[in-house]
Amino acid sequence: MARKTLRFTACAIMLAISLMVPLFAAGAQETTTLGEVVVGSKIDTEGALLGNMMVLLLEDASFAVVDKTQTGTTPIVRSAIIAGEIDIYPEYTGNAYYFFSGETEAAIWKDFQAGYEKAAELDLKANDIVWLAPAPANNTWAISVRQDLAKAQSLATLEDLADYINSGGTFKLAASEEFVSSEAALPSFEAGYGFSLDDDQLLVFAGGNTTLTEQAAASGQEGVNAAMAYGTDGQLAALGLKVLTDTKNIQPVYAPAPIVRRELAEEYPQIATILEPVFATLDLETLQTLNSRIAVQGRSPRDVAREYLEEKGFL
Numbered sequence: 001m002a003r004k005t006l007r008f009t010a011c012a013i014m015l016a017i018s019l020m021v022p023l024f025a026a027g028a029q030e031t032t033t034l035g036e037v038v039v040g041s042k043i044d045t046e047g048a049l050l051g052n053m054m055v056l057l058l059e060d061a062s063f064a065v066v067d068k069t070q071t072g073t074t075p076i077v078r079s080a081i082i083a084g085e086i087d088i089y090p091e092y093t094g095n096a097y098y099f100f101s102g103e104t105e106a107a108i109w110k111d112f113q114a115g116y117e118k119a120a121e122l123d124l125k126a127n128d129i130v131w132l133a134p135a136p137a138n139n140t141w142a143i144s145v146r147q148d149l150a151k152a153q154s155l156a157t158l159e160d161l162a163d164y165i166n167s168g169g170t171f172k173l174a175a176s177e178e179f180v181s182s183e184a185a186l187p188s189f190e191a192g193y194g195f196s197l198d199d200d201q202l203l204v205f206a207g208g209n210t211t212l213t214e215q216a217a218a219s220g221q222e223g224v225n226a227a228m229a230y231g232t233d234g235q236l237a238a239l240g241l242k243v244l245t246d247t248k249n250i251q252p253v254y255a256p257a258p259i260v261r262r263e264l265a266e267e268y269p270q271i272a273t274i275l276e277p278v279f280a281t282l283d284l285e286t287l288q289t290l291n292s293r294i295a296v297q298g299r300s301p302r303d304v305a306r307e308y309l310e311e312k313g314f315l
Contacts (some may be wrong), residue, residue, distance in 0.1 A: 035268060036064040040071040040086035045234055045294050046139065046287065047077075048301035050090035050256060056306055057274050060315055069301075081261065082127050088260040088271070093119045093134060094252035100126070109252035112138070116255060123259065130265040132272050134257035135282035137232055141185050141251050143173065144229040144241040146217055157245040162193040174203040174216035175228035184251075185228075192250040211295075214239050231284060234291025243284075256282070278314050 037058050041051025051069030059065045068086055071077045074095060080086045096119035097109040103122060109115040112134075120131035145155055153164050165171050179185040180202060190196050203224050205212050210229050217227035218239035229236060231243055231254070258275045265271060293304045309315040 033064045034062050035264075036066060037088060037264065037268075037271075038066040038068055038086045040077050040080055040089040041069040042074060042077055042089070043070045043072055045291050045301070046232055046256070047090060049287075049290055049294060049305055050258075050282075052302045052305035053278060053309060054088060054090070054258060054275060056302070056309055056315060057278060058271070061270065061274050063268075081129065081259065084261065087264050088258055090256050091131075091259045092139060092254040092256055093131075094140060094254035096122060097252050099123070106252075110249035112253045112255060115253050116257065119257075124262065128262035130260050130262050132258040132260065133276045133279060134255035135279040135287070136255070137282055137284045137287050138253050138255060139230050139232040139287070140246070140254040141179065142229045142231050142243045142246065143189065143226060144214065144217065144236060144243045145226045146220075147240045147242050149225050150242045150244075155242070155244060157247045158189060158193050158250075159247055161244055162195040165195045165197070170223075171197070171226060172201050172203060172222070172224045173197060173226045173228065174205065174213040174221070174224045176205050176209075176213065179228045180204055188250050189246075192248050211235060214241055217241060232287035232291060234288060234293070234295035236292075237285075237288050238292045238296040256287075278309065278312075281312060 039051055039055050039058065041047040041054075048070050055065050055067050055069060071080055071086065071089070077086070077089050078091075078099070081089060093112075093115045094109055096115070097104075097106070099119075100122045104118055108118050116131065116134050123129040123131060143158065143161065145161070149155065153160070153169065155161055155164060161171075173186075175186065181187075186197070203216060203222055210227070210233050213227040214229060214233065214235055216222070216224045218241060227241060229241065229243055236243060256279070258271075258279065260271060290304055290308055293299050294301055306315065
């Protein structure tokens with residue numbers, strides 16, 4: 001009798017377990033994934049970094065993420081989100097000035113908050129695209145100088161630089177042909193801050209690769225001690241260069257922000273809750289440091305993104 005009771009008890013337990021497993025599995029399936037989100041990004045270093053952050057955060061929040069980061073250049077990724085081929089990607093507020101050329105005064109785009117609000121307003125109306133809150137950084141055209149020069153001459157702003165140049169200080173800038181000739185770039189800095197560079201004070205490169213201009217400054221090539229740069233370039237810190245602050249807002253502000261199709265943003269408002277606190281931590285120096293780990297140290301954007309998110313407690 002004892003053996004029969006034991007066998008019966010064992011069978012009962014096994015039957016109970018077999019009935020419970022499908023219930024647990026069904027429950028797990030119901031809570032594992034939310035809707036599908038296709039994440040894109042631009043093909044550059046920072047695009048890959050920010051895109052991978054978005055992928056990791058949305059995956060962690062149980063979205064079914066399709067990773068299409070490093071989609072292509074601005075026109076390609078922009079066309080993709082308008083066509084619904086991707087759902088979300090990191091864009092820059094200053095680019096909206098060109099997306100909606102002629103629709104607003106240029107001065108709006110030189111103000112961080114006003115430029116963001118106008119980009120959000122225009123893109124929502126024209127394309128049903130929602131701009132989430134931007135990072136407190138500006139990845140715009142800039143002039144950087146060697147740290148030793150900055151320290152020796154107390155250079156922190158472009159006003160400081162103008163005073164230094166106009167007083168006869170030794171200065172030579174490495175820059176692209178576009179930066180030198182485009183009215184939006186060096187000529188606008190010269191006019192706005194009241195200085196002028198002659199041909200002997202310029203080392204001009206045919207391409208627009210800031211790695212070349214910044215390496216020229218870092219190495220002192222042909223007497224160069226300054227370089228055209230973008231505000232969040234990853235190699236700036238590694239090369240010992242300092243971006244001078246554009247106190248007069250000569251350039252449009254290029255603040256990075258997640259932009260998402262309206263349909264998805266309304267269906268899943270938690271996307272904003274997930275992404276905006278992270279972007280709020282991405283100031284200029286943070287992005288420079290993270291970009292450097294990719295561009296200079298050769299690490300993968302996904303690894304750098306994950307390490308940062310885990311360090312800050314977002315994952």
